[in-house]
Amino acid sequence: xxxxxxxxxxxxxxxxxxxxDWVIYAYLILGxxxxxxxxxxxxxxxxxxxxxxxEWPPTVLPMVSETVVVAGYEAPLPLYDVTTDTGTKRxxxxxxxxxxxxMIDPDNPEAAKISVNVTDITPVRYMQFGLGNYRTLIAExxxxxxxxxxxxxxxxxxxxxxxxxxxxxxxxxxxxxQFRGRNTALLAILATLMIPVTVVLVPVFLIxxxxxxxxxxxxxxxPVVATPTGVFLLRQYMLTIPDELLEAARMDHASEWRxxxxxxxxxxxxxxxxxxxxxxxxxxxxxxxxxxxxNKAEARTLQLALAGYQTETGIRYDQLLAMTTLTALPLAxxxxxxxxxxxxxIASTGIx
Amino acid sequence: xxxxxxxxxxxxxxxxxxIPSVDLQIEHGEFVVFVGPSGCGKSTLLRLIAGLExxxxxxxxxxxxxxxxxxxxxxxxxxxxxxxxxxxxMTVRENLSFGLENIRMAKGEITERVNxxxxxxxxxxxxxxxxxxxxxxxxxxxxxxxxITRDPKIFLFxxxxxxxxxxxxxxxxxxxxxxHQRIQNTMIYVTHDQIEAMTMADKIVVLRKGVVEQVGAxxxxxxNPRNLFVAGFIGSPRMNFLxxxxxxxxxxxxxxxxxxxxxxxxxxxxxxxxLGVRPEDLLPVSxxxxxxLRVSVLEQHGSNSYIHCALPSGGEMMLHxxxxxxxxxxxxxxxxxxxxxxxxxxxxGLRISA
Numbered sequence: 001x002x003x004x005x006x007x008x009x010x011x012x013x014x015x016x017x018x019x020x021d022w023v024i025y026a027y028l029i030l031g032x033x034x035x036x037x038x039x040x041x042x043x044x045x046x047x048x049x050x051x052x053x054x055e056w057p058p059t060v061l062p063m064v065s066e067t068v069v070v071a072g073y074e075a076p077l078p079l080y081d082v083t084t085d086t087g088t089k090r091x092x093x094x095x096x097x098x099x100x101x102x103m104i105d106p107d108n109p110e111a112a113k114i115s116v117n118v119t120d121i122t123p124v125r126y127m128q129f130g131l132g133n134y135r136t137l138i139a140e141x142x143x144x145x146x147x148x149x150x151x152x153x154x155x156x157x158x159x160x161x162x163x164x165x166x167x168x169x170x171x172x173x174x175x176x177x178q179f180r181g182r183n184t185a186l187l188a189i190l191a192t193l194m195i196p197v198t199v200v201l202v203p204v205f206l207i208x209x210x211x212x213x214x215x216x217x218x219x220x221x222x223p224v225v226a227t228p229t230g231v232f233l234l235r236q237y238m239l240t241i242p243d244e245l246l247e248a249a250r251m252d253h254a255s256e257w258r259x260x261x262x263x264x265x266x267x268x269x270x271x272x273x274x275x276x277x278x279x280x281x282x283x284x285x286x287x288x289x290x291x292x293x294x295n296k297a298e299a300r301t302l303q304l305a306l307a308g309y310q311t312e313t314g315i316r317y318d319q320l321l322a323m324t325t326l327t328a329l330p331l332a333x334x335x336x337x338x339x340x341x342x343x344x345x346i347a348s349t350g351i352x
Numbered sequence: 353x354x355x356x357x358x359x360x361x362x363x364x365x366x367x368x369x370x371i372p373s374v375d376l377q378i379e380h381g382e383f384v385v386f387v388g389p390s391g392c393g394k395s396t397l398l399r400l401i402a403g404l405e406x407x408x409x410x411x412x413x414x415x416x417x418x419x420x421x422x423x424x425x426x427x428x429x430x431x432x433x434x435x436x437x438x439x440x441x442m443t444v445r446e447n448l449s450f451g452l453e454n455i456r457m458a459k460g461e462i463t464e465r466v467n468x469x470x471x472x473x474x475x476x477x478x479x480x481x482x483x484x485x486x487x488x489x490x491x492x493x494x495x496x497x498x499x500i501t502r503d504p505k506i507f508l509f510x511x512x513x514x515x516x517x518x519x520x521x522x523x524x525x526x527x528x529x530x531x532h533q534r535i536q537n538t539m540i541y542v543t544h545d546q547i548e549a550m551t552m553a554d555k556i557v558v559l560r561k562g563v564v565e566q567v568g569a570x571x572x573x574x575x576n577p578r579n580l581f582v583a584g585f586i587g588s589p590r591m592n593f594l595x596x597x598x599x600x601x602x603x604x605x606x607x608x609x610x611x612x613x614x615x616x617x618x619x620x621x622x623x624x625x626x627l628g629v630r631p632e633d634l635l636p637v638s639x640x641x642x643x644x645l646r647v648s649v650l651e652q653h654g655s656n657s658y659i660h661c662a663l664p665s666g667g668e669m670m671l672h673x674x675x676x677x678x679x680x681x682x683x684x685x686x687x688x689x690x691x692x693x694x695x696x697x698x699x700x701g702l703r704i705s706a
Contacts, residue, residue, distance in 0.1 A: 247404050248437035252451030252502070253425040262450070266441040 039328070046321035047129040053317050063125040068092050068106045077104070080121040082114075090124065133322040140319070144297045145305065151217055151294075152284060152302040153330075159221040160279040164272055166226050171234030171268075172260050176246060186235070193228045197288065205292045215299040220290050224283070230275040237271035238264060273341030280334050284327075302327050355380045356401065356506060356538065361410035363396055363562075370396050371562035373410070378540070378555070383532050386542045387549040388559035389585070394542045395510055397559070401540065402431050402508050414505060430499035431508040434515065436491045438483040444494050445479040448501050469500040472531070489520045496531070509541040513548065525551055546586050550574070558582050580701040583628045589658060591695075592634070592669045594627045603627050603696065607664040608643045614692060616706035625704065626697040631658065631672035633693040642688030645669050647679045661685065 012018045045053065048062040067076035070092055077092035082103055091103035094113060101121055103114045138145065173179075174186050204223050213219030241264065249259045265272070290301050300308075306323050356378040363371040371393045378384050386394040399405040401412060403424030411418050419427045438447050448466045457465075470476045473493045483491055492512060499507055509528070513521045529552050532539055543549055549556050550570045558565040558573065558581070566578040570586075577583035583591050596605030598619045603611040611627070613619065636642075645661035657677035661669045671687065679685060696704040 242435060242437065244433045244435050244437040245439065247424075248431070248433060248498075249439070249450070250404070251402065251424050251429075251431055252498075253454035254450070255454075258454060263439060 042321060042328075043325050046133055046318075046325040047131070048318070048321075049130055049132060050318045053321075061127045062129055064128040064130060066124040066126060070104060070106050071109045077106070079106070079124040081124055082116055083120045083122075084116070091121075093121070133318045134326075137319050137322045137326075144300070147298045148300050148302050148305040151300065152327075155217050155220050155286075155301060156280055156283040156330075158217075159225060159283045160276055162221065162225040163227060163230060163279045164276055167230035167275060168234050168265060168268060168272065169260065170226070170231045171238050172264050174231065175235045175238035176241075176243070176264070186232075189228045189231050201288065201292065204289070208293055214293050215296045216293075217299070219293045220283075220286065220301075223289065224286075227275075227279070230279070233275055234268060234271050237268055241267050270341050273338050277334060277338045277341075281331060284331055355413075355415065356540070357411075357413040357416075358397075358401075359411040359413065361397075361400060361412065362408045363393075363400055363405065364408045369562065371400070374562070374564055376557065376564065376567065378538060380538055381536050383529075383539045383541065383552060383554045384557060385549040385553035385555070386540065386557045386559055387546055387585070388544065388565075390544055391561075392559040393562035394544075394559045396562075398431075398508050398510055398540060398542045401506075402429055403427050404431075428505040429508055430502045430504035430506075431510065432492075432495045432499050432512045434511045436483070436495040436512075436515075438491060438494055438498070440483050443480050443482055444475065444486070444497075447483070447494060448479075448498050451498065451502050465501045465503070469497040472500060472534070473497045488516050489524060492516065492524055493527075496528070500535070505538065507537055507539040509539065511543055512541075513543070514545075521548075528552065547588055550586070556586070558585060576703070576705075577628075577695065578703055580626060580628070580697045583695060583697070583703070587630060589631055589670050589672070591628045591630050594629075594663070594667060594669075596625060596627060598623045598625055605665070609641070611689065611694075613696075614706070617696070617704065618706075619696065619698075619704055624699050627689075627694060628697060629689040629694040631670040633690045634669070634671050634687040635690050637686050637688045639686050642686045643669070645671065645685045645687060647681055647683045647685060650677060650679055650681065652676060659685070 011021050012024075044060075044062065048059075049064065052059060052063055066079045068079050069076050073094070077094060080091055080093050080101070080103065082089050082091050089105070091114065092106045094102045094104050096102075096118065099118050100115050101118050103116055103121070105111055105114075170189070174182060174189075208214060208219040208223065211219075213222070245263060245267075246259055249263050254262065285303060286301070287303050287307075290304055291307075294300050294304060302323075306320070306327060356376075358374050358376040361371060361374045361376075363369075374397065386397060388394050396405060400407050403419070403422065407420055410420070412420050414427060414429070438444075439450065442450065445466060448469060449462045452462045452465060466479070467476070470479055473496060475490065475493050475497060478486060478490055478494070483494065486494065495512070512528075513524050516524060525548060528539075528541075532552075541548075541552060553570055555567065556570055556573050557567050560581055566573055566582045568576075573582060573586045577586060577591075580593070584593070594605050594608075596603050596608075598604070598613070599621055600610070601613055601621075603613065603625065605627070619625065634643075644664060645659075646664075647659055647661055649660040651658040651660070654676065655674070657673045657675065657679075659671040659673065659677060659679055661671055663669055671685065698704050
């Protein structure tokens, strides 16, 4: 804890706070705010009730109206602070008619109802992170939510594993073997970066559909397992692994496969983590290709299911927020576990 | 026995010929040092023997079997790399056993071999550490240990001491020599440091531009260098050279008294030659009897003194005197090469001998 505090209050030099320190910290805090605020707002809002969400001006924290059960009334009644000439009283509202509200004293339900102006009453509220949205989401989203989640996880995991293996094998060959056309091959791979995904979307879809992979997770996995950035990033990293290590392994009777598996892969872990996290993010968030390929409800991924909350009648923000938060969660977790590798990986490959 | 023979070995990288043609015979159990300036092809030669480079043509015979088409791993050689090339993600034990696991050796035997090598090199307590946690000298030992566990016919060392500091280098030099005495394997050692070559080798191979200049025991090379290059390369500080001509049966150079040729050394008058004499073979004589050398820099080593001098004609001369010299800058010292301890080299660079 102490070291964390020391880290957070680090200064440019020794004890004195330089003006550059102020600038740097201000910049960093601004950046932190810009990056984090929308995410926090989303997560925070997902705990708000439908009514609370629709309020203007919005409340920062999720607020819930306090209610009270009054004898003679079936449903709990909302509590209000009523300002009268004699002071402030806490009353329950029975109903609202136009600009008048009929109030009742919960401690004395026998007494007559009091009619007050709506401008004189303010609801009694307290902060509560309600899980209502999540409950409704799970209850109402139907039988496919679990299936959608499974699809997303399956596609992300399998595609990432295959991506790592394919890309690292290509990178190994491109960085450690001398063969004719090596640079041409690398250039050809990198050149594909210049082609926007949308341009090849239709041909890709045609291929997938010819292969009979529509409405199948493999139809999403296979077209994207080899990524030029991944190959390039891994190749750059593998160039830094000394050739002498490979030669030593070769003299140690290691087959080429064993060199790849036991020497190259473990040593390329930081770069693999970077490629891995990028793959996880892009596979998990992938939208366009799944939208074309996966039409059946049970074949859809979470991202497609999310889009489903936008109907002709409008957007169900309560559900959407809950779902978005849930969807973003796995990525945040992946990031937390891999961030150590990501920073070292980015630092050592020099690529982001 | 594990002898090594190179026949007509030729290596070219594209149009660039690195090794024109090498013939060499190495006997079993010999400690052979390849020495030469950087870029002389000594490392390439070693890598050819190891099988890490493919020879363009020629033969490599290990135990009289041609291994030119045999993969590096199957040649029965083990190599210690300049950078040690220890697998950084493996512990010392894993580093030592990796090669044995690859040939599917039984676990028990692997442990036995690893422990034996660890005992031999006194790295037993390091077995569970990673290379990063070791000092340079320890890494060096692990690298040698990895070679030992494989029980090779021939050990190859590629400048293994160049990454160590001077003190450790001297210690490791002795250790490797001792190791050789104990295990008695054939060892080939590449270095650019002629002191390593002199102190460790049974046989030195001096290379220049891929050509073997001379092969022989260290003192053979020191006492009888075949040509100017070997004469200048072997020995530290290096041999002094003085250009001159032969006249009236003596070596003549401007500003120096004639030096009569030893009997039996027949050189025609007027031939341009180079005289070579080692710093310790320049003996002080009385004034007028020898070369008058002007002292420019004095290096005191305590037990020895090295005096940088200049000839009247401008040439540089190095003088070695045992003990502590009293010479000062600007002094004139009179010296003369010790009889039979100087060499003459012809215009072609070859030594002129009787």
